Amino acid sequence: MSTTLAGFADPVLEAQRCFRALLEAMSRPGRVQRLATGLEPPSPLSQAAAAVLLTLADSDTPVWTDAGAGAADWLRFHAGCPLAAAPEGATFLLACAAPPPLAALQAGTEEEPHRSATLVLQVAELREGAGWRLTGPGIESVHRLLVKGLPDGFLAAWTANHARFPRGVDVVLCAGDRLAALPRSTRIEEP
Amino acid sequence: MAYVAVKGGEQAIENAHAWLAEVRRGDPAVPELSLAQIEQQMSLAVDRVMAEGSCYDRGLAALAVKQARGDLIEAAFLLRAYRTTLPRFGASLPVDTGAMRVRRRISATYKDLPGGQVLGPTFDYTHRLLDFALAAEGEPPPPAPEAPAEETAMPRVTGILAQEGLMAPEAQSDAEPGDLTRQPLAFPADRSLRLQALARGDEGFLLALGYSTQRGYGNAHPFVGEIRMGEVSVELVPPELGFPIEIGEITVTECQMVNQFAGSKTEPPQFTRGYGLVFGQGERKAMAMALVDRSLRSAELGEEATAPAQQQEFVLYHCDNVEATGFVEHLKLPHYVDFQSELEKVRQMRATAMREAAE
Amino acid sequence: MTSTAGYNFAYLDENTKRMIRRALLKAVAIPGHQVPFGSREMPLPYGWGTGGIQVTASIIGPDDTLKVIDQGADDTTNAVSIRRFFARVAGVATTERTSEASIIQTRHRIPETPLREGQILVYQVPMPEPLFRLEPRVTETKRMHALADYGLMHVKLYEDIARHGHIAISYNYPVMVNGRYLMAPSPIPAFDNPKMDRMPALQLFGAGREKRIYAVPPYTPVRSLDFEDHPFVPIRADAACALCGSRESYLDEVVTDDRGGRIFVCSDTDYCRERQAARRRDAAE
Numbered sequence: 001m002s003t004t005l006a007g008f009a010d011p012v013l014e015a016q017r018c019f020r021a022l023l024e025a026m027s028r029p030g031r032v033q034r035l036a037t038g039l040e041p042p043s044p045l046s047q048a049a050a051a052v053l054l055t056l057a058d059s060d061t062p063v064w065t066d067a068g069a070g071a072a073d074w075l076r077f078h079a080g081c082p083l084a085a086a087p088e089g090a091t092f093l094l095a096c097a098a099p100p101p102l103a104a105l106q107a108g109t110e111e112e113p114h115r116s117a118t119l120v121l122q123v124a125e126l127r128e129g130a131g132w133r134l135t136g137p138g139i140e141s142v143h144r145l146l147v148k149g150l151p152d153g154f155l156a157a158w159t160a161n162h163a164r165f166p167r168g169v170d171v172v173l174c175a176g177d178r179l180a181a182l183p184r185s186t187r188i189e190e191p
Numbered sequence: 192m193a194y195v196a197v198k199g200g201e202q203a204i205e206n207a208h209a210w211l212a213e214v215r216r217g218d219p220a221v222p223e224l225s226l227a228q229i230e231q232q233m234s235l236a237v238d239r240v241m242a243e244g245s246c247y248d249r250g251l252a253a254l255a256v257k258q259a260r261g262d263l264i265e266a267a268f269l270l271r272a273y274r275t276t277l278p279r280f281g282a283s284l285p286v287d288t289g290a291m292r293v294r295r296r297i298s299a300t301y302k303d304l305p306g307g308q309v310l311g312p313t314f315d316y317t318h319r320l321l322d323f324a325l326a327a328e329g330e331p332p333p334p335a336p337e338a339p340a341e342e343t344a345m346p347r348v349t350g351i352l353a354q355e356g357l358m359a360p361e362a363q364s365d366a367e368p369g370d371l372t373r374q375p376l377a378f379p380a381d382r383s384l385r386l387q388a389l390a391r392g393d394e395g396f397l398l399a400l401g402y403s404t405q406r407g408y409g410n411a412h413p414f415v416g417e418i419r420m421g422e423v424s425v426e427l428v429p430p431e432l433g434f435p436i437e438i439g440e441i442t443v444t445e446c447q448m449v450n451q452f453a454g455s456k457t458e459p460p461q462f463t464r465g466y467g468l469v470f471g472q473g474e475r476k477a478m479a480m481a482l483v484d485r486s487l488r489s490a491e492l493g494e495e496a497t498a499p500a501q502q503q504e505f506v507l508y509h510c511d512n513v514e515a516t517g518f519v520e521h522l523k524l525p526h527y528v529d530f531q532s533e534l535e536k537v538r539q540m541r542a543t544a545m546r547e548a549a550e
Numbered sequence: 551m552t553s554t555a556g557y558n559f560a561y562l563d564e565n566t567k568r569m570i571r572r573a574l575l576k577a578v579a580i581p582g583h584q585v586p587f588g589s590r591e592m593p594l595p596y597g598w599g600t601g602g603i604q605v606t607a608s609i610i611g612p613d614d615t616l617k618v619i620d621q622g623a624d625d626t627t628n629a630v631s632i633r634r635f636f637a638r639v640a641g642v643a644t645t646e647r648t649s650e651a652s653i654i655q656t657r658h659r660i661p662e663t664p665l666r667e668g669q670i671l672v673y674q675v676p677m678p679e680p681l682f683r684l685e686p687r688v689t690e691t692k693r694m695h696a697l698a699d700y701g702l703m704h705v706k707l708y709e710d711i712a713r714h715g716h717i718a719i720s721y722n723y724p725v726m727v728n729g730r731y732l733m734a735p736s737p738i739p740a741f742d743n744p745k746m747d748r749m750p751a752l753q754l755f756g757a758g759r760e761k762r763i764y765a766v767p768p769y770t771p772v773r774s775l776d777f778e779d780h781p782f783v784p785i786r787a788d789a790a791c792a793l794c795g796s797r798e799s800y801l802d803e804v805v806t807d808d809r810g811g812r813i814f815v816c817s818d819t820d821y822c823r824e825r826q827a828a829r830r831r832d833a834a835e
Binding site for chain 2: 563597625626631676686687689716718740762785800
């Protein structure tokens with residue numbers, strides 16, 4: 001039973017630290033943040049992805065995940081979040097494999113673009129200094145980010161997501177205990 | 192430097208608070224007020240603080256009144272700031288005011304009606320002459336005469352009208368109402384949210400707005416269908432039990448205003464309702480709330496909204512006295528940085544104007 | 551001092567913090583857009599910084615060093631009161647030095663010392679809606695933001711120029727964020743507006759009574775509205791600080807007597823003190 005695996009040892013202070021890493025990640029797109037938590041989430045959840053959900057999700061935010069029943073139980077137990085049956089009903093999505101299409105997720109309205117989903121996507125590796133060229137708010141000139149293990153077609157989907165600003169989905173990429181964020185305002189170009 | 196005195200600092204705050212504590216207590220030769228005295232003898236102040244503080248607790252409200260030196264808006268603020276930190280255990284079932292243990296019940300639309308008119312403990316028909324006997328401490332008054340308890344039902348006046356089809360039916364919904372202590376107001380606000388805002392709203396503001404609807408700012412033709420005040424039980428369904436249990440009793444005042452409605456393309460002429468409900472004995476507030484509730488329904492009833500009391504944003508954004516008092520009073524915080532900008536700007540514009548005048 | 555036992559770290563309960571944190575992340579993702587949030591009653595009155603306090607309470611941790619200023623000064627009463635609140639409910643280190651702070655909560659000023667990466671500037675905002683004097687209905691202004699329809703503001707500025715020869719706004723001067731959203735910079739003097747442009751630090755804005763949060767991410771273009779033939783000009787008193795001699799900083803005018811005597815001193819007390827210390831060091835050498 002995966003709910004026996006612990007959540008945050010200190011829910012108040014660990015959530016605060018994780019949130020600051022997330023805030024920094026969202027403010028400086030593509031910069032890789034390391035989360036130092038003692039979390040031991042059930043497979044296939046990475047430490048970073050699990051910490052993001054425990055930090056942000058609760059009974060007000062339906063969560064959709066493809067991580068399987070064990071991981072879903074663990075999330076529901078520790079975050080107290082309802083599980084969304086369909087991706088379009090979710091505030092947070094945690095994808096371990098190919099995620100649902102970005103265009104299918106809540107993107108908000110022109111008046112209320114903040115009513116949009118956040119996709120937490122597990123990838124194989126995050127590395128700065130190579131790969132994509134990121135530009136936009138939060139980036140001084142150009143930031144380089146290499147992401148390994150993304151599903152095919154992500155870049156095209158992202159370009160469409162960026163183009164409908166201010167509507168859109170925000171993405172948090174997680175690999176192990178590391179994460180980087182892509183707010184909808186970020187423009188990605190191939191190297 | 193002389194200018195340093197302008198800046199406050201820690202010591203000034205400490206001293207001000209000490210002084211506040213001293214004047215709050217007043218002359219130590221005068222016996223200190225107890226919370227029980229406030230709760231019992233200033234009970235309408237306690238009721239108002241509970242209503243505008245959105246927290247039904249007579250003891251805490253009495254404490255807030257004492258701490259606030261009798262400033263009821265400050266007391267409501269103290270209670271709200273305490274309330275917001277409390278954990279939520281659940282939501283009660285809707286209270287049934289039809290089953291109220293009534294202490295007061297009057298109708299202005301019928302001379303007599305099933306259950307009768309009950310004046311209850313009211314200021315109405317007292318002559319507002321200062322009673323100097325109260326200035327002296329004396330014996331408690333003899334108990335008021337009590338009629339034998341009758342088990343007659345007290346149907347609501349609006350129900351009597353509804354039987355004849357004269358009362359516009361209210362939209363029924365079992366949907367969970369929004370909670371504006373957790374979610375900010377969004378417009379258009381549905382009626383449950385509007386009523387929440389009004390129930391917490393400032394009595395004086397709602398009174399003035401309700402009054403304005405009677406004076407032609409909004410097309411109101413109100414009658415007091417019924418006012419009732421008394422005790423209702425509060426029930427909760429604990430998830431582990433699955434059936435309702437009574438967790439206590441609260442005093443509320445309910446006002447149902449009946450308004451003529453000329454009808455629309457889809458609705459025949461009939462009466463419509465304005466509704467007011469407040470914690471405690473708060474008749475003036477309940478009546479004003481009912482007037483304003485009705486005028487805020489103008490959009491859904493297809494009436495032209497021309498008066499302030501008909502405008503949702505105007506009414507709901509400005510009825511909260513904790514918000515209003517904070518923002519009005521923040522003007523006493525230093526603004527000299529902005530004022531300096533204005534000074535420079537006005538000097539610059541004067542110079543331009545004078546130069547042009549000279550040319 | 552009353553006890554804070556029974557209250558959570560940084561006063562707010564965790565549910566409230568999560569709600570505000572979610573709003574903050576969306577605000578950062580949509581620079582300049584006002585995100586509504588379930589603002590709570592705080593133990594300080596609305597209008598006295600409850601929005602800034604809720605933002606600070608939701609981000610602050612034990613490793614932070616907090617600076618609080620009001621009118622640029624650390625020792626104004628409301629700044630003292632808010633700093634004490636956080637020292638009490640979060641037990642964090644506080645400082646008056648801009649360079650040492652990781653979080654700076656401010657009312658009405660941006661510090662003169664340039665902010666750097668790793669710092670967060672939290673603004674207390676009374677009226678988040680830049681258009682409210684022109685259109686008080688939020689349902690209308692929401693639509694204008696959705697359409698990026700800011701004609702109303704341009705007309706107002708144009709009328710100012712026609713009537714006065716220049717734009718008659720000296721503080722809370724409206725800005726465009728990343729070329730998309732019109733934003734109220736809070737009532738900072740227009741003098742401070744250029745500091746917002748491409749600032750390396752993160753800027754967060756909290757309006758408690760109006761229940762809005764918004765943000766400007768680092769290095770984001772922030773442009774004060776103007777016209778080609780009437781460019782934006784930040785203004786300050788044409789004087790030098792009587793204490794440190796600065797001719798660059800924003801100045802408070804201090805009336806010294808009732809015969810028209812006045813001096814000017816830096817509004818930013820930390821900046822002024824640092825400069826005075828440097829002068830003394832130079833003099834000693």
